[in-house]
Amino acid sequence: MVDEDQVHRLVEGHARRAPEAVAVVCGGRTLSYGELDTTSARLAGYLRRHGAGQREVVVVCLDRSVELPVAVLAVLRAGAVYVLLEPSAPDRRLREVLRELDPALVLTQESHRIRLADVVEAAIVCVDTDADAIAAEPEAGPAPEVFGTSPACLVHGGTVAIEHRQLALAQRDWAAHYELTPADRVLQTAPAESVVFTADWIRALCSGATLVLAARDFGTDRTAAIAQLAALLDEQWITVLECEAHLARRLGDELRERRPGSLRLFAVSGERWFLGEHRELAGILGPRVRLVHVHRVPEVVADLRRLELSMLGAQRVRDDQALLGRPVPGVEVRLVAPGTWQSAEEIGEIGVRVGDSPLRRTRDLARHRPDGLLDHLGRADVRATGLDAVAVAEVEAALRAVPEVREAVVADDPDFWDERAGRVRRTAVGYVVPAPGRKVEPGRLARLHKGHPARVVVVPSLPRDGSGEVDRERLPRAVVPRSRQRGAGLTAKGGPRWFGEDSLTGIGYGLALAVFAALASYLLTDLFWPGSRNTDRVPQPWAAFFHVLYAAESASFGLGVAYLFRGFRWIASLGRGRSLTVAAHLSLAWLLLAWWPQDNFYRLSSQQDWPRQAVLVFAFNITLMVAGAVLVRFVRPDGRGDR
Numbered sequence: 001m002v003d004e005d006q007v008h009r010l011v012e013g014h015a016r017r018a019p020e021a022v023a024v025v026c027g028g029r030t031l032s033y034g035e036l037d038t039t040s041a042r043l044a045g046y047l048r049r050h051g052a053g054q055r056e057v058v059v060v061c062l063d064r065s066v067e068l069p070v071a072v073l074a075v076l077r078a079g080a081v082y083v084l085l086e087p088s089a090p091d092r093r094l095r096e097v098l099r100e101l102d103p104a105l106v107l108t109q110e111s112h113r114i115r116l117a118d119v120v121e122a123a124i125v126c127v128d129t130d131a132d133a134i135a136a137e138p139e140a141g142p143a144p145e146v147f148g149t150s151p152a153c154l155v156h157g158g159t160v161a162i163e164h165r166q167l168a169l170a171q172r173d174w175a176a177h178y179e180l181t182p183a184d185r186v187l188q189t190a191p192a193e194s195v196v197f198t199a200d201w202i203r204a205l206c207s208g209a210t211l212v213l214a215a216r217d218f219g220t221d222r223t224a225a226i227a228q229l230a231a232l233l234d235e236q237w238i239t240v241l242e243c244e245a246h247l248a249r250r251l252g253d254e255l256r257e258r259r260p261g262s263l264r265l266f267a268v269s270g271e272r273w274f275l276g277e278h279r280e281l282a283g284i285l286g287p288r289v290r291l292v293h294v295h296r297v298p299e300v301v302a303d304l305r306r307l308e309l310s311m312l313g314a315q316r317v318r319d320d321q322a323l324l325g326r327p328v329p330g331v332e333v334r335l336v337a338p339g340t341w342q343s344a345e346e347i348g349e350i351g352v353r354v355g356d357s358p359l360r361r362t363r364d365l366a367r368h369r370p371d372g373l374l375d376h377l378g379r380a381d382v383r384a385t386g387l388d389a390v391a392v393a394e395v396e397a398a399l400r401a402v403p404e405v406r407e408a409v410v411a412d413d414p415d416f417w418d419e420r421a422g423r424v425r426r427t428a429v430g431y432v433v434p435a436p437g438r439k440v441e442p443g444r445l446a447r448l449h450k451g452h453p454a455r456v457v458v459v460p461s462l463p464r465d466g467s468g469e470v471d472r473e474r475l476p477r478a479v480v481p482r483s484r485q486r487g488a489g490l491t492a493k494g495g496p497r498w499f500g501e502d503s504l505t506g507i508g509y510g511l512a513l514a515v516f517a518a519l520a521s522y523l524l525t526d527l528f529w530p531g532s533r534n535t536d537r538v539p540q541p542w543a544a545f546f547h548v549l550y551a552a553e554s555a556s557f558g559l560g561v562a563y564l565f566r567g568f569r570w571i572a573s574l575g576r577g578r579s580l581t582v583a584a585h586l587s588l589a590w591l592l593l594a595w596w597p598q599d600n601f602y603r604l605s606s607q608q609d610w611p612r613q614a615v616l617v618f619a620f621n622i623t624l625m626v627a628g629a630v631l632v633r634f635v636r637p638d639g640r641g642d643r
Contacts, residue, residue, distance in 0.1 A: 005148045005168045007206050008076040012037055014182075014208040021182065023205060024066045025236065026213035031066045033208070036073070042137040043074035046130070047105060050123045054079040054144050055151065056104035059120075060192075061085040061094075061112055064213055067127050068192065069201050071107050076152060079144030080104070081161070083154045084192040087112050088217070095119045097157055153301075155195050160299045162198075166354045169330050170199070170302035171206045177306070177328075178240065178265055182208035185262075187238040189214045189229065189247065194468050195301045196242055196269060202301075203240070212236045219247050220464050226250045233260040242294065244270030244468045245277075249406055252281045253436050259286055269294040270468055272376050272393075274400060276319025282309060295324045295376070297362040298469065302354050303328045304362075305374070315371065320401045324366060324374040330355055335366055338380070344368075347390060349380045365389050382472075384412045384428035387452060392428075398449035399430050399456070404438040405445075407462055410453055411472040430456040431475055510566045518558025521596050522551065529600040553596040560592030584634035587627035594620055 011033075014021070019034030031039070044052075052058050058080045060071045075082040083101060085094060087108075098106075098119045106116055110126045117124055127134070148165035155162055174180060186204035188211060190196035204211035214232060216224040229251060232238070239262055243251065248268045266289050268281070273293050282291045295305040307325025317323065327333050335348030341359065350364040367375040377393040384392055392410050399408035413429040430453035434440045442456040463474035525533060533550050535543040564585075571585050598620040605612050 005165050006076075006146055007152075007164070007167045007171055007202050008040075008073050010171070010206040011073060014205070018182065018208060021208065022210045024069050024211050024213065026064060026066045026068075027215045029066050031070070036070060036205075038139055040070050040073035040077060041139050043070060043127070043134050044077035045137040046134045047074055047078045047080065047107070047125065048144075050125055051104045052078045052080040053104065054146075056080045057083060057101055057154065059083050059085055059098065059101060059103045059106045059108075059116075061087050061106065061108040061116065062127065062192075063087055063109065064192070064215055064217065066213070068213065069205065069211060071127065072198075072201065073205075075107070076146075079146055079150075081151045081153060084197065086191050086193050086217075088220075089193075091115060101154070153198060155193075155198070155301065156298045157193070160360075162301050163357065166357060167198075167202060167301060169355050171202050173303065173328055173330060174199070174203045175207055177303075178203070178267075180204075180207035180209060180240070184209035184239045185212055185237055186210065186240045187212045187214060187232065187236065189218050189241075189243050191217050191220055191468060194219075194244075195296060195298060196244065196468070198301050199296070200242065209240075212238060219244055219468050226254045230254040230258060230260070233263055234258075237262040239263060240265045240267075242267035242269060244268070245273045246271065246407060246462070246464070246468070248273075248281065249277065252284050255284050259284075260289075263289050265290050265292070267292045267294045269296045271470070272322040272378055272396075274320060274322050274397075275317055278307070278309065279319065293323075293325060295364075297350075297352075297364055299360065299362055300352055300354060302331055304331055304333055304350075304352055307373070311373075320397055322376040322397070323369075324376050326372070332359070334359075335368065335374075336361065347377070350374075365393065382411075384410050385426050387428050391450075391452070395428070395430065395449045395452045399432055399445060399453075402432075402440075402445060402448075404435055404440045405432045406435040407433040409462060409470055409472065409475070411475050413455070413475075413477055427454045429453050431459050431462065432456055433459060433461055510562045513566065514558040514562035516558070517561035518554045521557045522554040525550070525554075525596075525600060529604055532600045532603045549599075553599055556592050557596040560589050560594075563592060564589040580630075580634055583630045587630040587634075590627045591624065591631075594624055 015023075015033040015037035019032060019037070021033050022030055023033040023036040024031040047058065052075065058075045058078075060068070060075065060082050061084075062068050062071055072082055072084070083097075083103070085097060094115060098116065103120060103122050105122050106120055106124045108116060108124060108126055110129045113124055113126060146164060148163065148168070150164055151161040152164045152167050153162050154160065180203060184204070184207065186200055186209055188197060188200040188204075190200065201211055203209070212232075214229065216228070218224045218226065218229045229247075233241070238260065241263060245268055248266075263285070266281075266285060268278075268291070278291065278293055285291055291308065293307040294303050295307075296303055305324045305327055307323055311325055332353040334351050335344040336342060336351040336359075337344045337348050341351070345368075347365065347367045350362045350366050351359045352362055353359045363380050365377040365380040367377060369375060377390055378396065380389050382389055382392050387395065387410065395410050396408050399405055399410075409431050410428055411431065412426055414426045430445065430448075432440055432442075432445065440456075440458050442458055445456040446454065457476060459476060463471045465471045533547075535546050538546060567589075568581075568585050571581055571588070598616070601616055601620075605616065607613070
């Protein structure tokens with residue numbers, strides 16, 4: 001294949017033309033293009049000798065340093081496929097990803113070896129302790145044959161493969177649209193796992209520009225002061241910057257008093273970016289800085305759509321709209337109906353095809369607009385109790401439109417205390433980050449949009465994963481007071497309690513009640529229905545089978561009595577609406593209770609006694625069907641029955 005379709009070949013070309021030009025800067029260290037080329041070539045040879053063959057997966061887990069782009073280039077030059085993992089990620093996540101990938105080789109540092117060695121059987125290369133052996137490799141080695149359809153990297157936690165030709169197509173688009181030149185200095189602030197990291201190094205190094213790696217991850221490191229990032233823009237004479245929306249909001253506040261002198265292009269990507277935010281940041285940066293909103297998803301490296309204020313022309317668009325701009329050349333974007341590949345007429349999931357690749361779902365939800373733009377509605381797989389993905393997006397937009405709110409998400413809290421119902425139930429809760437210098441009144445925001453969210457929690461920041469997305473599993477949960485736990489169907493650890501108790505004594509009470517009711521029903525059967533259990537004319541072993549049935553009917557009746565009087569708190573802890581919960585509780589109790597009286601009545605009824613048969617059918621058969629239907633409604637997972 002041609003060199004232009006291999007991004008690492010483009011970097012080699014710049015190294016031949018300008019070997020002394022600065023390629024990478026991180027902290028106090030720099031690498032020229034010549035040094036980058038030589039070092040990555042030697043590391044590529046070393047990796048090949050240790051198992052990094054063609055199409056083999058190589059995990060790169062390095063701290064932010066000049067070695068990081070060297071490692072990425074070396075993997076590509078070896079013909080292998082790189083996967084970037086954040087060393088700061090929790091051990092559990094690293095282990096899960098490594099087990100799933102089963103890489104041929106892991107490239108890391110000695111300080112991280114112990115965390116990775118016991119998870120994988122692959123060879124582990126440490127760029128620091130193996131530095132002498134790597135330096136002894138020849139500068140030039142056999143170059144493996146690489147095709148455009150060959151995978152170059154795996155993104156989104158190693159679940160999505162990006163081909164060489166897709167990276168090359170994205171690079172050509174960036175070079176033309178952003179007018180990148182060797183004079184540019186591109187600042188990289190995103191986590192290594194983010195697709196923005198891959199986009200940044202390709203934009204810089206494939207254009208002969210300088211890649212400036214921020215020594216800290218300002219997107220997910222809560223201890224990193226945003227003032228340091230603002231200062232870095234001036235210290236390193238940054239001309240091109242892309243950061244995710246949540247970081248752009250913080251940086252914009254810092255730049256109100258100190259506009260960067262060298263910045264010419266500011267791209268914002270990631271989560272929903274509202275037009276009001278775009279206009280505000282454009283005013284802060286001034287007319288010299290080109291502000292572009294980029295629609296990029298975690299599954300695709302290339303830009304999908306881009307929006308600049310000039311595209312809106314004279315039309316009036318509300319500030320609370322999150323717009324996706326014009327499609328990027330070479331990228332097909334269409335809305336597809338949920339669960340199908342058919343085009344959606346109004347609202348659908350965004351499907352994307354980069355070049356000749358297959359159409360791929362992105363899990364982003366959008367709505368068509370008459371002007372050809374799209375309304376961004378968030379992620380299609382985000383739901384909450386009583387809310388589908390579109391409704392979640394509407395509630396989040398309503399919260400975000402409040403002037404005191406900087407960021408907002410809606411997620412389920414399984415331990416929400418409902419004062420009106422007097423119990424704990426799962427419900428949709430809003431989490432908001434206040435705007436700088438503003439105070440949020442949570443009570444005023446509760447039930448802001450169509451009765452949602454039930455409660456609002458103010459947090460200093462939203463937890464994010466290694467790719468920069470909001471980690472909804474790490475959002476704070478309600479702490480239910482112990483006094484309320486006893487009435488809410490929860491143990492002190494938050495689990496459901498059986499028979500309304502949180503101890504073995506309570507379970508014992510429930511079992512004792514069940515045994516007593518079962519024995520009582522068994523002994524009283526002959527009193528209420530004389531002769532209904534008479535099996536004198538039934539031969540063995542069939543008579544014994546019938547007696548097993550009689551015992552089972554009494555046991556079911558005993559469990560039904562115990563559940564009726566001791567089980568409501570357990571079913572209430574499942575967090576459904578009160579009326580539906582009461583109906584489900586009575587239905588489940590009736591399904592257990594009904595067999596004992598029903599079977600005894602039927603056994604003593606004549607088949608030709610039609611009035612009696614009709615009464616029994618409506619008293620038992622029909623009611624049991626209704627009870628089953630109520631339970632089916634109760635267990636529906638879509639949350640619409642929560643009323």
